[in-house]
Amino acid sequence: xxxxxxxxxxxxxxxxxxxxxxxxxxxxxxxxxxxxxxxxxxxxxxxxxxxxxxxxxxxxxxxxxxxxxxxxxxxxxxxxxxxxxxxxxxxxxxxxxxxxxxxxxxxxxxxxxxxxxxxxxxxxxxxxxxxxxxxxxxxxxxxxxxxxxxxxxxxxxxxxxxxxxxxxxxxxxxxxxxxxxxxxxxxxxxxxxxxxxxxxxxxxxxxxxxxxxxxxxxxxxxxxxxxxx
Numbered sequence: 001x002x003x004x005x006x007x008x009x010x011x012x013x014x015x016x017x018x019x020x021x022x023x024x025x026x027x028x029x030x031x032x033x034x035x036x037x038x039x040x041x042x043x044x045x046x047x048x049x050x051x052x053x054x055x056x057x058x059x060x061x062x063x064x065x066x067x068x069x070x071x072x073x074x075x076x077x078x079x080x081x082x083x084x085x086x087x088x089x090x091x092x093x094x095x096x097x098x099x100x101x102x103x104x105x106x107x108x109x110x111x112x113x114x115x116x117x118x119x120x121x122x123x124x125x126x127x128x129x130x131x132x133x134x135x136x137x138x139x140x141x142x143x144x145x146x147x148x149x150x151x152x153x154x155x156x157x158x159x160x161x162x163x164x165x166x167x168x169x170x171x172x173x174x175x176x177x178x179x180x181x182x183x184x185x186x187x188x189x190x191x192x193x194x195x196x197x198x199x200x201x202x203x204x205x206x207x208x209x210x211x212x213x214x215x216x217x218x219x220x221x222x223x224x225x226x227x228x229x
């Protein structure tokens with residue numbers, strides 16, 4: 001069973017009811033007494049603002065891999081916070097979400113790839129050992145994109161010619177034994193959409209009480225609307 005991540009919470013949001021919640025809904029249109037309608041509205045929000053936009057970018061924009069990767073990183077952040085009821089992004093839960101929902105990210109990297117993380121409090125760098133693909137995606141892709149607007153040196157975006165047909169991630173060697181983690185962002189987005197649609201289906205099932213409570217708590221924190229599953 002999923003355990004909610006509970007600590008002292010910040011105040012919930014208070015958005016303008018005229019503000020757009022999704023393509024065809026304003027915040028004021030949401031009905032807190034109808035849990036299923038909130039789930040469907042959330043589904044439309046994520047599909048239209050993330051998945052459908054990514055598909056349009058793929059069709060109309062050249063060299064779109066980096067943009068698709070940015071969208072994928074955001075979707076994983078959002079879903080991990082709702083699934084585990086987090087107050088904000090959390091690297092451990094982000095990686096847990098990848099491992100639990102996309103099997104390829106459980107793959108080990110042996111020996112680990114050595115990279116670095118800057119510790120702001122201590123004002124120094126520490127060695128980061130990247131031991132599996134979930135570690136690599138969080139550190140090189142998600143954190144690289146969010147904090148440096150780039151993918152770190154041991155990561156790369158690649159198509160099926162590098163990663164392999166139907167695969168999302170692989171470890172490859174280049175040069176004089178150097179290693180890198182290659183991710184196909186288009187395969188990743190396709191898999192994430194499957195994961196998301198399955199998540200919505202689970203939320204609509206009253207038997208999944210903990211998952212629904214986690215969603216309800218996170219929704220209240222994010223949007224200021226208390227809904228009862």
